[in-house]
Amino acid sequence: MDVFSIHDWENIFKLARRKNPFTTKEMEFKDFLDLKTLAATSISNRKIDQAGDPVNWFKVKSFIYRKEDPSSISYRYGFSGDYKVISVGTPKKRRGSNKTQQRNLANPPPALYKKRxxxxxxxxxxxxxxxxxxxxxxxxxxxxxxxxxxxxxxxxxxxxxxxxxxxxxx
Structure with missing residues (x-):
């Protein structure tokens, strides 16, 4: 198949599976958000999961983020099997950090790019x-x-x- 545009790639992705075709969403530069500040102010634990095991981020193959539980991330090292959970919680209490975190969670992160x-x-x-x-x-x-x-x-x-x-x- 000849590929000359992003729309051609979109069709390739959709045709990759016949039974459950992939759903695609075309994104623009403004759809990408800058999450660095949000992560720095709201994630305190990146190393140990709830079972006390170290998290090897380079081996993670799958994540689940749940809107109803924003303080936890589920992950697994394979494409099947049980998920492990890491509690990312909130940062250690410092002066004003609670207000900063509330402000960061209340306001959406800024766009990562200002132009194409x-x-x-x-x-x-x-x-x-x-x-x-x-x-x-x-x-x-x-x-x-x-x-x-x-x-x-x-x-x-x-x-x-x-x-x-x-x-x-x-």
């Missing part, structure tokens, strides 16, 4: 070149042309989990 994130100028140049060469169909050209870009934005590929074969051969 730019791609690198080099990446946009390459995408426009694909449009000009006819690789990307004409009905998508305006979307790519309107992408914000910046020469200050750096392309960052994620670090590979394992060394590539060419590195192993050297």
């Amino acid at each position: 994130l730019p791609i690198s100028a080099a990446k946009k140049r390459d995408l426009i070149q694909l449009c000009e060469n006819g690789v990307i169909p004409k009905n998508f050209h305006s979307w790519f042309e309107n992408l914000p870009s910046s020469s200050a934005t750096k392309d960052q590929a994620p670090e590979p989990d394992i060394a590539s074969e060419s590195e192993d051969e050297d």
